[in-house]
Amino acid sequence: xxxxxxxxxxxxIPTLFVIIxxxxxxxxMAPGGPFAREKKVPPEILQNLLKKYHMDEPLPQQYFRYLGxxxxxxxxxxxxxxxxxxxxxxxxTFPVSLTLGVMALAVATFLGVLVxxxxxxxxxxxxxxxxxxxxxxxxxxxxxxxxxxxxxVFALILDWLPTSGWIGSRAGWATVVMPVMTLMLPPFAYIAxxxxxxxxxxxxxxxxxxxxAKGLKENVVITKHVLKGALLxxxxxxxxxxxxxxxGSVVVERIFDIPGIGKIFVQSAFNRDYTVIMGDVIVYSxxxxxxxxxxxxxxxxxxxRITYK
Amino acid sequence: MTDDVxxxxxxxxxxxxxxxxxxxxxxxxxxxxxxxxxxGIVGESxxxxxxxxxxxxxxxxxxxxxxxxxxxxxxxxxxxPMNDNEIRQIRGNKISMIFQDPMTSLNPFxxxxxxxVETIVLHQGLDKKAAKEKAIEMLKLAGIxxxxxxxxQYPHQFxxxxxxxxxxxxxxxxxxxxxxxxxxxxxxxxxxQAQILELINELSQRxxxxxxxxxxxxxxxxxxxxxxxxxxxGRVVEKGSADEIFADPxxxxxxxxxxxxxxxxxENKQRLYxxxxxxxxxxxLPECCPFFPRCDRAMDxxxxxxxxxxDLGNGRTVSCWLYGEGK
Ligand SMILES: Nc1ncnc2c1ncn2[C@@H]1O[C@H](COP(=O)(O)OP(=O)(O)OP(=O)(O)O)[C@@H](O)[C@H]1O
Ligand SMILES: [Mg+2]
Numbered sequence: 001x002x003x004x005x006x007x008x009x010x011x012x013i014p015t016l017f018v019i020i021x022x023x024x025x026x027x028x029m030a031p032g033g034p035f036a037r038e039k040k041v042p043p044e045i046l047q048n049l050l051k052k053y054h055m056d057e058p059l060p061q062q063y064f065r066y067l068g069x070x071x072x073x074x075x076x077x078x079x080x081x082x083x084x085x086x087x088x089x090x091x092x093t094f095p096v097s098l099t100l101g102v103m104a105l106a107v108a109t110f111l112g113v114l115v116x117x118x119x120x121x122x123x124x125x126x127x128x129x130x131x132x133x134x135x136x137x138x139x140x141x142x143x144x145x146x147x148x149x150x151x152x153v154f155a156l157i158l159d160w161l162p163t164s165g166w167i168g169s170r171a172g173w174a175t176v177v178m179p180v181m182t183l184m185l186p187p188f189a190y191i192a193x194x195x196x197x198x199x200x201x202x203x204x205x206x207x208x209x210x211x212x213a214k215g216l217k218e219n220v221v222i223t224k225h226v227l228k229g230a231l232l233x234x235x236x237x238x239x240x241x242x243x244x245x246x247x248g249s250v251v252v253e254r255i256f257d258i259p260g261i262g263k264i265f266v267q268s269a270f271n272r273d274y275t276v277i278m279g280d281v282i283v284y285s286x287x288x289x290x291x292x293x294x295x296x297x298x299x300x301x302x303x304x305r306i307t308y309k
Numbered sequence: 310m311t312d313d314v315x316x317x318x319x320x321x322x323x324x325x326x327x328x329x330x331x332x333x334x335x336x337x338x339x340x341x342x343x344x345x346x347x348x349g350i351v352g353e354s355x356x357x358x359x360x361x362x363x364x365x366x367x368x369x370x371x372x373x374x375x376x377x378x379x380x381x382x383x384x385x386x387x388x389x390p391m392n393d394n395e396i397r398q399i400r401g402n403k404i405s406m407i408f409q410d411p412m413t414s415l416n417p418f419x420x421x422x423x424x425x426v427e428t429i430v431l432h433q434g435l436d437k438k439a440a441k442e443k444a445i446e447m448l449k450l451a452g453i454x455x456x457x458x459x460x461x462q463y464p465h466q467f468x469x470x471x472x473x474x475x476x477x478x479x480x481x482x483x484x485x486x487x488x489x490x491x492x493x494x495x496x497x498x499x500x501x502q503a504q505i506l507e508l509i510n511e512l513s514q515r516x517x518x519x520x521x522x523x524x525x526x527x528x529x530x531x532x533x534x535x536x537x538x539x540x541x542x543g544r545v546v547e548k549g550s551a552d553e554i555f556a557d558p559x560x561x562x563x564x565x566x567x568x569x570x571x572x573x574x575x576e577n578k579q580r581l582y583x584x585x586x587x588x589x590x591x592x593x594l595p596e597c598c599p600f601f602p603r604c605d606r607a608m609d610x611x612x613x614x615x616x617x618x619x620d621l622g623n624g625r626t627v628s629c630w631l632y633g634e635g636k
Contacts, residue, residue, distance in 0.1 A: 204370070206413040212368055214401035214428045214479075218393070224427070228418045304463040305417060 005297065012289050016282070020070065023281045024063055027274055034079035034272045053079060066278070075282070076275040080268070086279040089264055094283055096166060097253065097260035100179055101245045108184035109238065112191025113231060119192065120199035121222070131192060138189025143248055147182045147255035154178060164257035179256045183248050187241040195234050202230040228302070235298055242291035246284060315486055315519060316342040316365075316404075321379035323357075323364040326372065330593040334360040336543040337379070341624075342487065347513065347520040349530030349551065351566065352540035353588045358523045359409075361540070362489045366406060367396050383487075402432040405480035409492040411472035415464040421448075422460045425479050432483040444482060451478035452508060470501035474508065481512055488513060491523045506533060528570040531555065536624070539563050542589050542599035549625035559627040561604045598630065606631060 035041065035049055050056045054065060069076055075086035115135070119128040154177075155163040161178055162171035169175060202208060203226055211225040212218075250262035261280065268276035300306045323335040335357040342348050350358050363369050365381050367388060381388040383403065388396060408414045416424055425444035429435055435443060441460070448456035451474040464472055473493060480488055490509055494502035510533050513520045524530055530537055530551065538548040539562065547560040558564045565584035586603035598604075601611035610630050619632040 206408060206410060207416040209368065210406075210408065210414045210476075211416065212400070213366060213406040215397040215399070215431060216401075216427065217397065220427075225416055225419070229416070303418065304420075305465045 001300065004300070008293055008296065012293070015289060016285060019281065019285045020067070020278070021063075023278060024066060025059075027272075027277055028059060030272065032272050034274060053077070070282070075279040078268075078273055078276050080271045080273045080276070086275050089276060090261065090279050090283055093259060093261040093264055096258060097246075097249055097262060098287075099167075100176070100183065100252070100258065100260060101242065101249055103176060103180045104183035104249075105187060105238070105242060105245055107180055108188035108241070109191060109234070111184070112188045113195050113234060115188075115192040116195025117199060117222075117227070119196040120203070123200060128196075132196070135189040135192045138185045139193075141185075143182055143185070143251045144255065146185055147178070147252060150178045150182060151255070166258050166260075175256075175258075179252050179258060182255070183245060183252045186248065187237075187244060190241070191234055191237065194237060195231060198233050199226060199230040202226050205229075232299065232303060235295060235302060239288075239292040239295040243288050246287055313344040314341045315344050315383065317380070317382040318342075318361075318365065319380040319382070321361065321364055321381065322377040323360050323369055323374060324377045325374045327592065332592045333377075333543050333594060334374075334591060335364060338538075338540070338543075338545050339379075340538050340545060340548060342519050342521060343535075344486075345514075345517050345519055346536060347510070347522060347534045349527075349534035349537045350521060350523045350540060351525070351527055351530060351537060353525065355588050355591065356540040357543040357591075358540055359491050360543075362406070362491060362521060362523060365489070366400055366404060367391070368400075368406075398432075401428050401480075401485075402483045403485055404487040404489065405483070405485040406489045406491065407473070407476045407480045407493050410496045411469050411476055412496065414476055415472055417464050420461055420463055421467075421475055425460070425475075425482060428479060429482050444478070447478040447482045448475065450481075450512060451475070452504075453478070469497050470505060473497060473501075473505050477505075477508060477512065481516060481518065484516060485518060487519045487521065489521045489523070492525065493522075494529070495525065502529075509533075526570065527555075527566050531570070539566065542591050542594065544599075544628065545626075546600070546629065547627045549621070549623070553623070553625060559621070559625075559632055560600075560629045561606050561631075562600050565603075598628075 033055075034053075035046060041049070047056070054062055057065070066076070073087075075090070078084050078086055078089060081089060115131045119131045122128045151163055154161045162169075162175050165171055165175045167173060167175060208221060208225055211221045216225075249260060250265055252258070253260040253262035254266070261283065264276060265280045267273070268280065318341075319339050321335055321338045322333070325332040325334055338357070338361050340348065350361070352358055360369065360374075364376055365388070367376070369376060376389055379389065383399065388399065391399075415421070422441055422444060425447070426437055426440045429440035429443050430437060433440070433443070445456045445460055448460060453459055453471060453474055459467075464475075467475060477493075488509070493509065494505050497505060506529065509520060509522070512518070522530060522534060527537075534551045536549065537551050537554050538545050539554075539560065540546065541562050547554065547558070547563045554563060555567065558567050562584070565582070568582040569584060571581055584603055589599045589602070591599075596615060597613060598607075598611040598616055601607040604611065608630055614630075616628045616630045618626050618628050620626050621632070
């Protein structure tokens with residue numbers, strides 16, 4: 001197990017290297033540049049700016065300089081947010097997004113599994129139909145519709161929750177409710193459907209018949225014999241689900257005006273703020289790589305048939 | 310003779326309501342099981358052997374299945390009207406079951422110890438430690454080497470034959486009066502089949518457990534069973550003592566089954582016999598003898614009415630128009 005973990009961690013290095021290299025050159029190929037929009041800059045000043053950010057050097061030289069900086073965990077200065085480094089920017093925004101994402105995924109998993117269990121046990125009864133209708137809606141309605149509708153109902157009409165802001169603001173934790181509800185909807189719906197399906201399948205399996213033939217109570221059969229096998233696929237899905245949450249959070253952060261990474265991600269793309277874009281890419285890659293890594297380890301712990309060498 | 314009957318199945322019916330129609334998987338099955346006896350239930354695939362025995366334990370998946378009638382009398386009480394709580398006292402405790410496929414019948418996510426201990430704790434009221442000792446003892450009886458180490462392993466660490474031994478140990482761990490073995494060797498290597506049958510035979514005799522042994526092949530039951538029930542299309546077509554049935558089979562289907570057992574004492578040159586045709590589809594079965602299309606002695610009446618049960622005495626019955634009042 002330790003060997004597996006070490007090997008997996010080492011294997012992320014080349015992955016990250018490829019991602020950084022590709023992104024670096026792809027971004028530079030896009031038309032425009034960080035200073036393209038500042039029209040009336042005299043040529044001398046532009047020249048100074050380029051020099052300050054080392055953009056007057058040949059591209060390969062810039063690339064190796066950047067790699068060297070990254071190795072020292074220095075993601076460079078921002079081109080647009082004056083006097084802020086990318087490390088500062090990410091350091092203040094990323095924890096916000098991570099909190100939002102983790103809360104949304106936790107709620108989605110908990111509710112999804114719960115609804116999946118109820119549906120499976122009440123198969124083809126009204127509880128099942130109701131839950132699965134909600135799940136279909138959850139998968140098919142886009143976040144940019146759900147978010148504003150929630151806001152309209154709970155903030156503007158009922159006035160229960162604040163329209164925007166984050167934990168640090170005056171409204172405090174009440175601000176998280178709607179963003180989390182919006183963001184968790186697609187993975188919740190997917191997890192509910194998936195766990196329903198796999199519970200129904202496992203309930204019909206031979207080993208569950210054995211458990212019943214032993215005289216175990218039905219609730220023991222479900223909790224001890226059905227759920228573990230049935231919920232393994234859900235664990236596998238958590239990796240990709242986290243990816244979905246990360247991209248979804250860009251939209252949700254915009255709707256609810258949350259000071260997360262999503263906002264600077266979008267802005268940096270418009271501004272061609274090269275270093276910030278690269279920082280975002282690295283952070284997103286790290287999130288996805290570690291989410292999948294955690295899922296793999298978790299799977300190995302939960303399924304005794306898998307041995308890591 | 311009837312006092313030592315421990316299980317009486319009377320006119321048991323189990324139907325499945327499917328999209329294609331009503332499937333009468335078991336349609337009026339009756340038999341008695343005596344203390345310590347080994348009863349073989351034989352028939353082709355789909356004849357209702359498994360459903361009969363699942364119905365005895367009330368383990369039919371509902372829906373689509375349901376028990377449509379009949380009685381299962383165990384220990385003076387009918388199991389069919391029992392509620393979940395009552396039947397659970399019987400399952401795994403008084404009547405145990407082992408299944409065809411040992412590869413899928415054990416929970417792959419739980420250690421053998423967990424799976425065995427939970428049964429023993431449930432029915433014998435032992436604490437976990439004592440239950441584990443009992444489980445180790447049972448594994449040893451079932452021929453698992455070094456059981457005190459292997460008990461903490463997971464099912465995938467055992468071979469198919471070993472898993473079936475674990476299933477047997479688990480099934481017998483609460484000293485049941487009846488062990489139902491549903492084709493316990495079909496999924497196993499030929500070399501292992503005989504060992505597993507021998508183990509069931511030996512342990513059931515030692516512990517005084519009555520056995521219902523379900524199988525495709527009369528060859529398997531020949532050496533082991535006291536009595537035999539031959540099933541066809543959801544009904545018992547012939548039953549009696551193993552000796553008599555082998556010596557003098559009455560129903561043409563039984564005759565066919567016996568002919569299709571490979572035998573070493575006959576010359577091996579001739580091709581192995583097999584009954585012509587296919588087992589019938591039991592959905593919406595018409596009122597007739599379901600075997601007549603494959604029967605070489607079929608008569609007109611076979612096509613229009615199901616034969617009644619003819620009692621030939623000595624516990625021997627047969628359902629065929631060639632015998633009894635239909636003759
Ligand atoms: N859960 C179920 N749903 C629908 N039909 C079923 C179900 N279980 C059994 N049947 C049907 O009932 C009939 C009898 O099945 P059963 O399993 O008892 O046969 P069997 O004699 O045990 O055969 P085999 O030797 O193949 O195990 C078959 O036609 C089968 O398709
Ligand atoms: Mg069967």
